[in-house]
Amino acid sequence: MSTAMIIVVIILLGLTVVFIHDKTQRQHTILRNYPVIGHFRYIATAAGAYMRQYHYLPDWAERPFNRLDRNWVNRSSRGLSNLISFGSETSPTFAFRNAPFPVLDEEKHGYQGKVIGIAEGPGHSKPYMPKSFFNISGMSYGALSHAAVTSLSRGAKMAGIWMATGEGGLSRYHLEGGADLIMQIGTAKYGVRNEDGTLSEDRLRTIAAYEQVRMFEVKLAQGAKPGKGGILPGNKVTPEIARIRGIPVGKPSISPNRHLDIGNIKELGEFVNRVRTVTGKPVGVKTVAGQPKFFDDWMHDCVQHPEHCPDYIQIDGGEGGSGAAPAALAEYVGLPIAEALPLLVEARDRHGLKDRIRIFASGKLITPDKVAWALCMGADFAVSARGFMFALGCIQSLKCSSGNCPTGVTSSDVRLIKGHDSTDKAQRVMRYAKRVHEEVEIIAHSCGAADPTELEPHHVTMIKSGVNDMRAPST
Numbered sequence: 001m002s003t004a005m006i007i008v009v010i011i012l013l014g015l016t017v018v019f020i021h022d023k024t025q026r027q028h029t030i031l032r033n034y035p036v037i038g039h040f041r042y043i044a045t046a047a048g049a050y051m052r053q054y055h056y057l058p059d060w061a062e063r064p065f066n067r068l069d070r071n072w073v074n075r076s077s078r079g080l081s082n083l084i085s086f087g088s089e090t091s092p093t094f095a096f097r098n099a100p101f102p103v104l105d106e107e108k109h110g111y112q113g114k115v116i117g118i119a120e121g122p123g124h125s126k127p128y129m130p131k132s133f134f135n136i137s138g139m140s141y142g143a144l145s146h147a148a149v150t151s152l153s154r155g156a157k158m159a160g161i162w163m164a165t166g167e168g169g170l171s172r173y174h175l176e177g178g179a180d181l182i183m184q185i186g187t188a189k190y191g192v193r194n195e196d197g198t199l200s201e202d203r204l205r206t207i208a209a210y211e212q213v214r215m216f217e218v219k220l221a222q223g224a225k226p227g228k229g230g231i232l233p234g235n236k237v238t239p240e241i242a243r244i245r246g247i248p249v250g251k252p253s254i255s256p257n258r259h260l261d262i263g264n265i266k267e268l269g270e271f272v273n274r275v276r277t278v279t280g281k282p283v284g285v286k287t288v289a290g291q292p293k294f295f296d297d298w299m300h301d302c303v304q305h306p307e308h309c310p311d312y313i314q315i316d317g318g319e320g321g322s323g324a325a326p327a328a329l330a331e332y333v334g335l336p337i338a339e340a341l342p343l344l345v346e347a348r349d350r351h352g353l354k355d356r357i358r359i360f361a362s363g364k365l366i367t368p369d370k371v372a373w374a375l376c377m378g379a380d381f382a383v384s385a386r387g388f389m390f391a392l393g394c395i396q397s398l399k400c401s402s403g404n405c406p407t408g409v410t411s412s413d414v415r416l417i418k419g420h421d422s423t424d425k426a427q428r429v430m431r432y433a434k435r436v437h438e439e440v441e442i443i444a445h446s447c448g449a450a451d452p453t454e455l456e457p458h459h460v461t462m463i464k465s466g467v468n469d470m471r472a473p474s475t
């Protein structure tokens, strides 16, 4: 055999070994789905740190999430250190006001928790006491693969956090891990609809009978597409998804722009009350801020008719994500969370509903600094969708609606989903949620608060010189 032949044989043997290794390891979906060539991604990523000074994109420049934030989630989910060297790479638009005498380790206490719902009086139900202030925002089974939903459900259970179903209904994958769940009722009422699209109280009762389903959520809007219902392209509507949603296989699943039976504040209150009465569980509303007067009128109605009161409101910033959204809505419609959250908090508190209605904030709140900012600004809880997608291994390839997500997170292609190992990814979800918890506590202690529930507006201030994602209010 010639020398050249020997070299070729050695290279082929080497590649075969790498191929077998990549296919059998369980930590990297990219390598399982793209054996051998997938290594170029890791080589390019590692080399990038050294090449950036020669005009590669800086770490804070990528959209929608910069590499710094994505790396933070990625490293946290893998249990790696997030300590940085030399100095900060960003120029934030807000800063926490550190206390001159921060909280000592002996003085800090665990998260106190905040109950959702009331046990007695108008609008009563079985209150829910979450264990965490950071939880998983709704993403449908359909937008996400079954493997991703399973990973989230298992990881959420291990971390002691809740997970919202998104508008695609409740699937066996949500239930499998045993996590606390919020069942979302989208404008098409998937999972709880009659054939004509109206609310089925029988289906609602069946779902409420699951102990794991702790609350229900009426979705008015999400930040990526206010005024447009859910969009699931036909290639993602498999027989199982069609069955859960109650729609035909292979046809696009398009929800109406709003609930057909909710066209004003009174009807919204009546619908909330109806769902709560049927299920006996707390009911929230997810929406996006547009006109401030709406919050004022809504809170006024809640005071006049306490039975109309939602137990929580999730306020989603206009920068929120989606599996599929029209670009014009995603880019330009809906106030960003930095403007929306203070508006809602102010309206709720002015009407004396601070202890009655909990506020969840969402919109790129994926790192401890953003979560702590939201808590300071009056949110009772922060929730994230894409933070948890990164924990699942999402690489921001922006292919959610195609079904061809390379990491199996939003794929509908079984070959790509196969690479996603739910045992490993559930651990990552758990580690990420816990790291956010720990580091929000570190910020709280630095500000002199013994636990994150004590964070208040005076602990944070906007600063002008930033180049970061968080935009300052325009007022």
Ligand SMILES: Cc1cc2nc3c(=O)[nH]c(=O)nc-3n(C[C@H](O)[C@H](O)[C@H](O)COP(=O)(O)O)c2cc1C
Binding pocket: 137, 138, 139, 140, 143, 144, 165, 166, 167, 168, 184, 219, 221, 222, 223, 230, 286, 316, 317, 319, 320, 321, 322, 323, 362, 363, 364, 365, 366, 383, 384, 385, 386, 387, 400, 410
């Ligand atoms: C893939 C994907 C699917 C989503 N599906 C839903 C959904 O079914 N219902 C909903 O209310 N929001 C949905 N959202 C929006 C998120 O729940 C969340 O409100 C938004 O992305 C902001 O959080 P984030 O910035 O942490 O991602 C989805 C988002 C993504 C990325």
